[in-house]
Amino acid sequence: MNAILKTEKLRVEFKNRETRQAAKVALLGLDLQVNGGEVFGFLGPNGAGKTTTINVLLGFVQPTSGTASLFGINVGQPIARQRIGYLPEMTYYYKFLTAEELLRFYSKIFGLPGPEAERRIDGVLKLVELESSRKRLIKTYSKGMQQRVGLAQALINNPDLLILDEPTSGLDPLGRMKVREIIQRLKTEGKTVFFSSHELGEVETICDRVAIIHQGELKAVGPVNEIMGRRASLEKAFLDIVGYQPQPTP
Amino acid sequence: MRNILAVADIVIKELYRRKDFYVLFIVTILICLVMASVNIFNNPDIIRYVKSLCLLLIWVSSLVIAITTTARQIPAEREQRTLLPLLAKPLSRSQLIVGKFLGCWIACGLALLCFYAFFGALSASREHHWPVLSYLQAGLMHWVALAVVIALTLLGSLVFAAPSSNATICFVIVGGILFVGRYLDVVALSLQKPWQTIIYAVYFVIPHLEFFDMRKLIIHDWPLIQWRFIGLASLYGVAYAAFFLAAACLVFRRKAVN
Ligand SMILES: Nc1ncnc2c1ncn2[C@@H]1O[C@H](COP(=O)(O)OP(=O)(O)OP(=O)(O)O)[C@@H](O)[C@H]1O
Numbered sequence A: 001m002n003a004i005l006k007t008e009k010l011r012v013e014f015k016n017r018e019t020r021q022a023a024k025v026a027l028l029g030l031d032l033q034v035n036g037g038e039v040f041g042f043l044g045p046n047g048a049g050k051t052t053t054i055n056v057l058l059g060f061v062q063p064t065s066g067t068a069s070l071f072g073i074n075v076g077q078p079i080a081r082q083r084i085g086y087l088p089e090m091t092y093y094y095k096f097l098t099a100e101e102l103l104r105f106y107s108k109i110f111g112l113p114g115p116e117a118e119r120r121i122d123g124v125l126k127l128v129e130l131e132s133s134r135k136r137l138i139k140t141y142s143k144g145m146q147q148r149v150g151l152a153q154a155l156i157n158n159p160d161l162l163i164l165d166e167p168t169s170g171l172d173p174l175g176r177m178k179v180r181e182i183i184q185r186l187k188t189e190g191k192t193v194f195f196s197s198h199e200l201g202e203v204e205t206i207c208d209r210v211a212i213i214h215q216g217e218l219k220a221v222g223p224v225n226e227i228m229g230r231r232a233s234l235e236k237a238f239l240d241i242v243g244y245q246p247q248p249t250p
Numbered sequence B: 001m002r003n004i005l006a007v008a009d010i011v012i013k014e015l016y017r018r019k020d021f022y023v024l025f026i027v028t029i030l031i032c033l034v035m036a037s038v039n040i041f042n043n044p045d046i047i048r049y050v051k052s053l054c055l056l057l058i059w060v061s062s063l064v065i066a067i068t069t070t071a072r073q074i075p076a077e078r079e080q081r082t083l084l085p086l087l088a089k090p091l092s093r094s095q096l097i098v099g100k101f102l103g104c105w106i107a108c109g110l111a112l113l114c115f116y117a118f119f120g121a122l123s124a125s126r127e128h129h130w131p132v133l134s135y136l137q138a139g140l141m142h143w144v145a146l147a148v149v150i151a152l153t154l155l156g157s158l159v160f161a162a163p164s165s166n167a168t169i170c171f172v173i174v175g176g177i178l179f180v181g182r183y184l185d186v187v188a189l190s191l192q193k194p195w196q197t198i199i200y201a202v203y204f205v206i207p208h209l210e211f212f213d214m215r216k217l218i219i220h221d222w223p224l225i226q227w228r229f230i231g232l233a234s235l236y237g238v239a240y241a242a243f244f245l246a247a248a249c250l251v252f253r254r255k256a257v258n
C-alpha cells in the first residue's frame, strides 16, 4: 500500500516552561498510516491528542521522539507541505485582506503561475460559494464564511492530501452538507483526506477507515464496519472503545 | 525569494491599511510645520536650531514606527492564529522571518522618503537651496540604522513573550546606544578592572547606531561624506542586521507554534 501519511512511534511531551519537565504527555507512541485515495477519520475525545498529531504532521510541533512523514518526506522539510491542504481547528485569517487577496498570497507561496492562480482562485471561491464577497475584507465575514475561506485556502494548490481539523465545527447543517460533498468529490478525484471530527454520524457515512485515539494512544483503527462490529452505530462503538460507563440514573 | 517577497508584500499591505500608522506620521509633519512657521527672524542660529529639532523628531518617530510595527508582526500572527495556515504552506520559517524583516524595512524606507522629502521642501522654502545629495546620504544611513533596529526587534519578538515588553526593551537598547554608545570606551577607562573589561566588551559588541546619525551634515550644511565611507558604514549595518536575523531564525526554527 502506498502510505501517504505515516507516523511511527510518535511521542509528544509538552514541557513545563518553568521546570523544564514533562508536564503533559500528549501522544505516547502513535503509529498511523493513511493510504492514497482514502478518506480517513481521526476520532477521539477532547484532549485525546488529535490536534497535536496534526500539529506534528505540519511541522508546528517537534515530536519528542518518533517520526512523521508526508508522501515519504519527513515533515521537518517545507517541501513535504507542497501537495497538502490544511484547515486549522479554529480558522482566522488576515482581517485586513479580502478573500481574493488572501488566496493570491497563498498561491504565490505555492509557486502557482499567475493565470493558473487566478483560475484556481475563481474555482475554489465558487466551490465554497464566496464569489459574491470575494472583494470584501475578511474582517466583515461571518464565522461560517471565515470557515469557508479556510476551506478555500486549503484547496488552493489542488492538494493530493487534505488535513482538516474539525472542518464542520461551527457550520450550520447546510454548511456541513457542503463540506461533506466537497470531501466526497475530492475522493472521486482520487485525493486523500485525513480529518478529525466529533460528528460520528458524518464520519460513518463518508470515511473509508477511522482511527480512534484516547489519551494519546491508538485504541482502534480500521474500516468503519469493522470498528462498529455488531454495534448499532459508530457512536456506540466509540463510547465502548474509550471506556464510557453509563451513569445509573438516581 | 518569491516566498520572502510575498510575505513582505503582505506586511506592507497591512501597514497601509492600518490607520494608526498614519497618525504618527501626520503628527510629526504637523509639529515640523508649526516649528518652521515659528522661524520668523531668519536668524541662522534659530534656523539651525529648528532644523535640528525637526530632524530629531524625524529620528524619534521613525524609531517608534520601526519598533512598534516590527514588534507586533510575529506575536499578532500567533495570537490571531494566522501563523498556522501560513506555516502549513511550503514556506520555511526563515523565509517568514526574512520576509517580515523586508516588509518592515521597506515600509520604514517609504516613511523615511516622505519625511526627508518633506523636510527638504520645508527647508527649501526658507533657504531656497536643495542639498539633495546630503539628504540622500543622511536618509540612506538612517535607513541602514533602521535595518539594524528592525532585525533586533524581530529577534526580541521571538525571545520575549509580550510585544509591549519587547518594544520597551528595544527602545531602551536603541536609545541607550544612540545616546551613550559612543562614550562607553571613555567610561570604561575610568572604571576598575572587572567592570572596565565588561564595559569595553559591550562597547565592541554593540552596533554603533550613532555612526548612522548624520543629522549634523544637514543642519550645518557640511560637505558630503565620501561615498566609500557610506558604503563601508552600510556594510557594517547590514552585517549586524544579518546577524540579528540569523539569530532570530535560529530561535524560531524549533519553536512550537501551537
Ligand atoms: N502547548 C501545550 N502545552 C501543554 N499541553 C498541551 C499543549 N497543547 C496541547 N496540550 C495538551 O495535549 C493534550 C492533547 O491536546 P489536543 O489539542 O491534541 O487534543 P484534541 O484531541 O485535539 O482535542 P479536541 O477534540 O478538544 O480538539 C491535551 O491534554 C492538551 O491539554
Ligand SMILES: [Mg+2]
Pocket: A050, A051, A052, A089, A165
Ligand atoms: Mg483538537
